[in-house]
Amino acid sequence: MSSDTKPLLEYHNVTVRKKERNVLDSISLNIDVGENVAIIGPNGSGKSSLIKTITRDYYPLADCEDLVFRIMGKDVWDLFEMRHFLGLVSYDLQEEYERNVSGLDAVISGFFSSIGLYPNHRISPEMKEKALGLLELLGISHLSEKKMSEMSTGEARRVLIARALVHDPQTLVLDEPSNSLDMSSRHVFRETLRKIASAGKSIILVTHDLDDVIPEVGRVVLLKEGQIFLEGPKEDILTAGNLSELFDMDVEVACEKGYYRTWIDPLSL
Numbered sequence: 057m058s059s060d061t062k063p064l065l066e067y068h069n070v071t072v073r074k075k076e077r078n079v080l081d082s083i084s085l086n087i088d089v090g091e092n093v094a095i096i097g098p099n100g101s102g103k104s105s106l107i108k109t110i111t112r113d114y115y116p117l118a119d120c121e122d123l124v125f126r127i128m129g130k131d132v133w134d135l136f137e138m139r140h141f142l143g144l145v146s147y148d149l150q151e152e153y154e155r156n157v158s159g160l161d162a163v164i165s166g167f168f169s170s171i172g173l174y175p176n177h178r179i180s181p182e183m184k185e186k187a188l189g190l191l192e193l194l195g196i197s198h199l200s201e202k203k204m205s206e207m208s209t210g211e212a213r214r215v216l217i218a219r220a221l222v223h224d225p226q227t228l229v230l231d232e233p234s235n236s237l238d239m240s241s242r243h244v245f246r247e248t249l250r251k252i253a254s255a256g257k258s259i260i261l262v263t264h265d266l267d268d269v270i271p272e273v274g275r276v277v278l279l280k281e282g283q284i285f286l287e288g289p290k291e292d293i294l295t296a297g298n299l300s301e302l303f304d305m306d307v308e309v310a311c312e313k314g315y316y317r318t319w320i321d322p323l324s325l
């Protein structure tokens with residue numbers, strides 16, 4: 057079997073323990089290559105911890121029965137190799153990037169998996185061309201000379217998406233993508249994600265906000281207290297009843313033109 061026919065993610069009984077508590081508890085989850093999946097849960101439900109298992113920052117307890125912890129069919133990964141099919145955009149990365157680096161250099165630094173560029177980095181004309189092409193694809197060529205430290209949150213996040221795409225990864229993983237973005241930046245950002253999804257990339261997005269669930273997402277996984285609470289096709293899972301149980305309060309939900317919207321009925325409080 058060739059590696060691209062293996063599931064992107066194959067987890068069985070993944071338990072991650074930190075400071076004597078299970079931050080992930082017996083997670084069993086398969087995600088196929090090509091799927092667009094949203095992982096949704098309240099604060100502290102384990103979303104970032106789950107991402108950290110994908111990036112191999114967190115490892116599961118080894119003595120769990122029938123443990124499976126594979127990405128693309130492999131248990132052990134060289135992280136540099138992994139970046140060729142998995143691009144990551146996270147809030148942590150954005151914080152590290154609040155510095156005096158131009159948008160173009162920030163994108164090029166993705167080739168070296170570094171924060172910024174250093175004299176030992178050999179930048180080929182192909183790298184520069186690829187980075188400029190990505191800035192153009194995402195509609196942010198005007199940010200190529202602007203310093204990351206002078207960009208708005210939304211601008212910098214789009215640059216970091218371009219950075220994550222330099223290796224042409226199959227899958228883009230986004231942690232809380234619209235965190236700190238205002239209404240119009242959110243809209244622009246979501247349209248950027250839609251563009252990437254329509255270009256054939258898979259998107260795994262982790263969020264507590266249903267606004268982030270772009271129409272291209274087909275499956276959702278609800279996380280609660282470190283466990284998978286529910287998962288399945290978004291139409292079946294994103295109901296007022298399920299979301300109310302997930303967030304422990306009466307949540308209303310509506311879907312219009314493929315986008316979800318949630319609110320809390322003040323009369324229920």
Ligand SMILES: Nc1ncnc2c1ncn2[C@@H]1O[C@H](COP(=O)(O)OP(=O)(O)OP(=O)(O)O)[C@@H](O)[C@H]1O
Pocket residue numbers: 074075079097098099100101102103104105106264
């Ligand atoms: N390294 C760690 N040490 C101690 N506790 C941890 C560690 N990593 C995660 N946790 C705890 O695990 C729980 C889940 O954290 P995690 O960051 O994965 O949640 P989250 O769903 O991403 O939350 P948020 O929406 O607030 O970002 C939290 O209670 C957190 O404090």
